[in-house]
Amino acid sequence: MAGQSRTPAYRRILLKLSGEALMGTDAYGINGDVLQRIVAEIKSVRETGVQVAIVVGGGNIFRGIAAAAQGMDRPTADYMGMLATVMNALALRDGLMRHGVTAGVMSALPVAQVVDGYARERAINDLDDGRIVIFAAGTGNPFFTTDTAATLRALEVGADIVFKATKVDGVYDRDPLRHDDARRYDVLTYDEVLENRLGVMDATAIALCRDNNLPLRVFNINKSESMMRAVLGEDEGTLVH
Numbered sequence: 001m002a003g004q005s006r007t008p009a010y011r012r013i014l015l016k017l018s019g020e021a022l023m024g025t026d027a028y029g030i031n032g033d034v035l036q037r038i039v040a041e042i043k044s045v046r047e048t049g050v051q052v053a054i055v056v057g058g059g060n061i062f063r064g065i066a067a068a069a070q071g072m073d074r075p076t077a078d079y080m081g082m083l084a085t086v087m088n089a090l091a092l093r094d095g096l097m098r099h100g101v102t103a104g105v106m107s108a109l110p111v112a113q114v115v116d117g118y119a120r121e122r123a124i125n126d127l128d129d130g131r132i133v134i135f136a137a138g139t140g141n142p143f144f145t146t147d148t149a150a151t152l153r154a155l156e157v158g159a160d161i162v163f164k165a166t167k168v169d170g171v172y173d174r175d176p177l178r179h180d181d182a183r184r185y186d187v188l189t190y191d192e193v194l195e196n197r198l199g200v201m202d203a204t205a206i207a208l209c210r211d212n213n214l215p216l217r218v219f220n221i222n223k224s225e226s227m228m229r230a231v232l233g234e235d236e237g238t239l240v241h
Helices: 032-046 060-070 074-098 120-128 147-156 189-193 201-212 226-231
Strands: 013-017 052-057 103-107 132-134 161-166 216-220 238-240
Touching: 013 147, 032 052, 032 074, 032 226, 052 074, 052 103, 052 120, 052 189, 060 074, 074 103, 074 132, 120 147, 120 189, 132 147, 147 161, 147 201, 161 226, 161 238, 189 201, 216 226
Parallel strands: 013 052, 013 161, 052 132, 103 132, 161 216
Antiparallel strands: 216 238
């Protein structure tokens, strides 16, 4: 993108980063090379002046213990997943700090010896000061996904848009990894996502976006500079509004 203007289209964004995005081709866990690449992309976005908040999932870690969780009640399994997001948030913060980016973690579950608890006003102040804020442990409640947590935190801190980083380059009418004729959407409405059960995010998250006019852009985190193009307002991935 040399020679192109790098004027961002947004002042403050919420990046929803799945735990699976950190695995790369590994079966579970965090792939160091993938983490460093994602951190470098986030740093480049922050250097444009955009304020960045992040909600990270925990599927990459929880996948490794999912067999042990079978037979557990749902709240117990959900709390295990929340703790997995705290581990991912710590790894992400460490990667950012190693790249010279100031970042902090706020957890919806109290883990006082490790990270700060979630506090809306402090999060907003940190973002205004140029610090990247990583939200961990989802909403702190079982039965709610990290997609819902991402939408909730975006609304609480006044983000202009939610960016959902996935392994595919947008929203399709069917799984593009299994169907060669899958069609990608450039633009969708919230109602189209809900009515067609497209699986962009869970229904609660989409309804929150719709009811508060919060746009959502879905893009492939593995595609070079895709996050930057999205921040610049280009037609990267799929826009839901």
